Amino acid sequence: MIVCVAVVGYQNNPLYIQSFTDADDALKLHHIVHCSLDVVDERVNNPKKSGPPLNETFLGLLYPTENYKVYGYLTNTKVKFILVTTDLDVRDADVRNFFKRFHAVYVDAVSNPFHVPGKKITSRTFAERVSTIVKSFGLSSAG
Amino acid sequence: MIGVGKIKQYSNVLDKPLSKGKQEVSLSAFAFLFSELVQYNQTQVDNIAELERRLEDAGYAVGARVLELLCHRDKGNRRETRLLGILSFVHSTVWKVLFGKVADSLEKGTEHEDEYMISEKELLVNKFISTPKDMGTFNCGAFVAGIVRGVLDSAGFPAVVTAHFVPMEGQQRPRTTILIKFAEEVLQREARLG
Numbered sequence: 198m199i200v201c202v203a204v205v206g207y208q209n210n211p212l213y214i215q216s217f218t219d220a221d222d223a224l225k226l227h228h229i230v231h232c233s234l235d236v237v238d239e240r241v242n243n244p245k246k247s248g249p250p251l252n253e254t255f256l257g258l259l260y261p262t263e264n265y266k267v268y269g270y271l272t273n274t275k276v277k278f279i280l281v282t283t284d285l286d287v288r289d290a291d292v293r294n295f296f297k298r299f300h301a302v303y304v305d306a307v308s309n310p311f312h313v314p315g316k317k318i319t320s321r322t323f324a325e326r327v328s329t330i331v332k333s334f335g336l337s338s339a340g
Numbered sequence: 341m342i343g344v345g346k347i348k349q350y351s352n353v354l355d356k357p358l359s360k361g362k363q364e365v366s367l368s369a370f371a372f373l374f375s376e377l378v379q380y381n382q383t384q385v386d387n388i389a390e391l392e393r394r395l396e397d398a399g400y401a402v403g404a405r406v407l408e409l410l411c412h413r414d415k416g417n418r419r420e421t422r423l424l425g426i427l428s429f430v431h432s433t434v435w436k437v438l439f440g441k442v443a444d445s446l447e448k449g450t451e452h453e454d455e456y457m458i459s460e461k462e463l464l465v466n467k468f469i470s471t472p473k474d475m476g477t478f479n480c481g482a483f484v485a486g487i488v489r490g491v492l493d494s495a496g497f498p499a500v501v502t503a504h505f506v507p508m509e510g511q512q513r514p515r516t517t518i519l520i521k522f523a524e525e526v527l528q529r530e531a532r533l534g
Binding site: 304 | 401404405407408409411412419420494495496
């Protein structure tokens with residue numbers, strides 16, 4: 198179950214945060230996303246010798262909290278995608294696939310000539326497509 | 341066995357799958373659009389420097405989006421962190437997508453450490469443009485310079501990019517050179533990465 202997805206910009210400013218459950222407090226999710234940004238910066242600036250190569254886009258599991266797992270993905274323009282999920286047995290390939298599709302939708306949203314880079318993404322099409330992807334993520338990993 | 345491997349015949353043209361289409365845009369359409377862009381900007385400004393700046397800003401927006409698109413489409417999972425990497429990316433991939441061919445040459449400047457040049461015999465955007473003498477050294481390649489600046493800036497390599505005419509002997513039209521001057525922090529980071 199995906200709880201929340203977030204797009205964070207170049208200067209760590211939030212561009213898009215959307216939560217998909219009503220139960221949880223939106224503020225808490227904001228806080229989790231914010232904390233995970235530190236982990237992203239740490240991964241990018243201090244590459245572990247045994248970790249993924251310096252220029253890999255998918256960052257993997259950032260950190261597990263009490264009942265959430267947080268995954269990160271970094272695009273070429275330092276825009277970060279954060280995924281917060283409550284699933285316990287999420288496969289790596291599923292998350293990669295999710296981020297790939299998410300990246301495609303993000304590129305479409307940014308290609309809009311009326312979108313100002315650095316401002317929040319306000320496109321309704323983007324929001325609809327993201328919720329479609331989130332729903333299909335839940336179904337595909339249920340098997 | 342008879343029939344296996346035969347190409348499927350479609351009885352109705354509506355049943356044929358849609359082709360992806362040619363990934364090309366007509367040059368004349370682009371030339372008209374670009375000339376309108378230049379003319380529109382010309383009415384809004386009163387000096388050459390401002391006109392160049394406007395064209396460059398237009399190119400910057402294109403460059404930022406092109407980088408996002410290309411990285412998602414072509415580059416798979418890699419980010420460019422090295423200077424030479426991003427330069428060769430601009431020089432081949434970006435040029436190929438935008439202009440259908442790779443740029444003519446990529447050179448390192450001799451006077452300064454932070455200068456690089458991409459040269460092109462005839463920029464596609466300048467193909468149907470001849471600037472009048474009283475505009476001096478104005479080059480519509482400022483649009484392309486803006487695109488390059490957009491790509492570099494969004495990838496984390498801030499730079500100042502300008503377009504210049506370089507006269508060549510034996511040729512009627514001068515060669516165009518895009519001069520890229522990287523910011524100080526880029527060089528420091530590059531030195532740190534080794």
